[in-house]
Amino acid sequence: MRAHEAGALHGDLGNRGPAWLRTPEDVNALMPELWPRTVTRDDAGPLVIGGVSVTELAADYGTPAYLLDEEDLRARCRDFAAAFAGADVYYAGKSFLCKAVVRIVEEEGLFLDVCSGGELAVALAAGFPPERLGFHGNNKSQSELRRALDAGVGRIIVDSFDEIARLSALSRELNKRPGVLVRVTVGVEAHTHEFIATAHEDQKFGFSLAGGAAFAACAQILDEGVLDLRGLHSHIGSQIFDTSGFEVAARRILELQAQVRDARGVELPELDLGGGFGIAYTTQDDPATPGDLAKRINKIVESECEMAALRVPHLSIEPGRAIVGPAVFTLYEVGTVKDVDGIRTYVSVDGGMSDNIRTALYDASYSATLANRSSTAEPMLARVVGKHCESGDIVVKDEFLPADVQPGDLVAVPGTGAYCRSMASNYNHVPRPPVVAVRDGAARVIVRRETEDDLLALDVG
Numbered sequence: 001m002r003a004h005e006a007g008a009l010h011g012d013l014g015n016r017g018p019a020w021l022r023t024p025e026d027v028n029a030l031m032p033e034l035w036p037r038t039v040t041r042d043d044a045g046p047l048v049i050g051g052v053s054v055t056e057l058a059a060d061y062g063t064p065a066y067l068l069d070e071e072d073l074r075a076r077c078r079d080f081a082a083a084f085a086g087a088d089v090y091y092a093g094k095s096f097l098c099k100a101v102v103r104i105v106e107e108e109g110l111f112l113d114v115c116s117g118g119e120l121a122v123a124l125a126a127g128f129p130p131e132r133l134g135f136h137g138n139n140k141s142q143s144e145l146r147r148a149l150d151a152g153v154g155r156i157i158v159d160s161f162d163e164i165a166r167l168s169a170l171s172r173e174l175n176k177r178p179g180v181l182v183r184v185t186v187g188v189e190a191h192t193h194e195f196i197a198t199a200h201e202d203q204k205f206g207f208s209l210a211g212g213a214a215f216a217a218c219a220q221i222l223d224e225g226v227l228d229l230r231g232l233h234s235h236i237g238s239q240i241f242d243t244s245g246f247e248v249a250a251r252r253i254l255e256l257q258a259q260v261r262d263a264r265g266v267e268l269p270e271l272d273l274g275g276g277f278g279i280a281y282t283t284q285d286d287p288a289t290p291g292d293l294a295k296r297i298n299k300i301v302e303s304e305c306e307m308a309a310l311r312v313p314h315l316s317i318e319p320g321r322a323i324v325g326p327a328v329f330t331l332y333e334v335g336t337v338k339d340v341d342g343i344r345t346y347v348s349v350d351g352g353m354s355d356n357i358r359t360a361l362y363d364a365s366y367s368a369t370l371a372n373r374s375s376t377a378e379p380m381l382a383r384v385v386g387k388h389c390e391s392g393d394i395v396v397k398d399e400f401l402p403a404d405v406q407p408g409d410l411v412a413v414p415g416t417g418a419y420c421r422s423m424a425s426n427y428n429h430v431p432r433p434p435v436v437a438v439r440d441g442a443a444r445v446i447v448r449r450e451t452e453d454d455l456l457a458l459d460v461g
């Protein structure tokens with residue numbers, strides 16, 4: 001039985017979605033907060049991004065494909081820069097990095113956070129000014145640190161005593177004095193998935209504040225005088241909506257700042273409060289605007305500094321997801337529609353966990369819409385799944401699609417700009433999709449589709 005022939009069963013299925021998911025009045029309607037800014041649905045029905053219809057993009061570039069709204073990405077860079085005027089906004093490259101995006105970030109005046117030799121290589125290959133780079137990582141290798149020093153990376157965020165020793169030895173050898181920040185674990189239990197929370201005590205990142213390691217790291221760097229200690233750094237996790245976590249983090253880290261001043265007579269001039277600002281993946285999410293975030297963060301920093309009689313340090317933040325996440329959607333083609341005995345309708349698309357691992361890894365929720373046409377059919381609760389040999393290969397757990405969705409239709413999943421292409425794999429030897437940037441009626445491939453030749457290129461013998 002085809003899904004749209006299942007009739008009354010769809011009503012029953014409607015009860016199986018999560019409580020927050022409502023049957024839409026118009027299954028073709030787009031919730032503006034979920035989509036890149038230029039996306040519309042034109043009269044004939046297909047989605048249009050940057051002035052180009054998805055049917056045209058699918059014909060030209062194939063599916064699956066990540067479609068990037070360049071105007072939207074640039075606007076989000078500018079929104080953060082304007083809201084946090086006077087601070088340095090580092091775009092977190094781990095969310096998605098390629099040379100074209102590095103250039104966009106540079107042109108829009110942002111700084112760039114990299115966290116591996118590979119990300120550093122992409123930034124340098126695109127000509128990003130090294131003094132505007134921040135280099136992260138809990139286990140930077142000798143060669144990665146050497147490369148960062150050679151390139152003249154602006155800030156290295158040190159994460160362990162081993163790294164302080166390694167970086168100090170290299171700095172002496174190369175006769176450099178890099179600017180460093182000490183990454184502090186502030187002991188905040190961020191309200192997000194445990195795998196993407198990074199400031200509770202029991203974890204690999206940073207120096208513990210409560211245990212005294214963070215103070216000891218600052219003292220050691222100041223005593224040795226080899227590294228230029230510019231300030232403290234905190235990142236509490238990712239996809240966070242509750243700003244109280246940032247407030248607690250700022251308060252605690254500024255207490256450490258005061259402790260360093262009192263003990264050593266040094267007021268560290270900089271403070272980095274990391275990234276982690278949440279975005280809307282479904283109608284249940286209600287993210288703060290950059291303006292709101294800036295207001296709240298600046299207020300807490302200023303009032304804490306006033307209480308501790310500290311000068312307000314030069315602030316920086318590191319948003320990744322909030323800049324690139326909403327600027328992209330993934331376009332898939334439907335291959336099969338299967339109604340499983342009244343339990344659930346599975347809509348299989350031509351990608352899956354290899355292009356979006358977040359649903360399987362974090363139990364993340366996404367939304368979807370029929371993209372190549374509008375439909376007058378009733379909304380039907382469906383699960384959008386991939387083509388991998390894995391029953392957990394789910395792209396969108398629960399979403400209402402028109403009941404007449406059929407093979408050959410296109411389905412679009414918004415909010416896939418961050419941590420989708422960057423975490424993509426070749427599982428089942430499925431080539432990774434391209435990233436196509438669209439702007440003012442023109443499309444350009446910024447990351448090409450992987451080919452079977454690419455997959456075979458690493459096989460030796």
Ligand SMILES: Cc1ncc(COP(=O)(O)O)c(C=O)c1O
Nearest residue numbers: 092235238275276318319320321
């Ligand atoms: C140190 C650091 N900075 C910035 C980010 C960016 O986070 P997000 O993409 O959630 O803004 C991360 C990732 O969580 C991170 O680990």
Ligand SMILES: N[C@@H](CCCC[NH3+])C(=O)O
Nearest residue numbers: 094196238239358418419
């Ligand atoms: N990869 C995570 C975010 C972690 C970012 C790195 N600290 C996600 O998809 O939500």
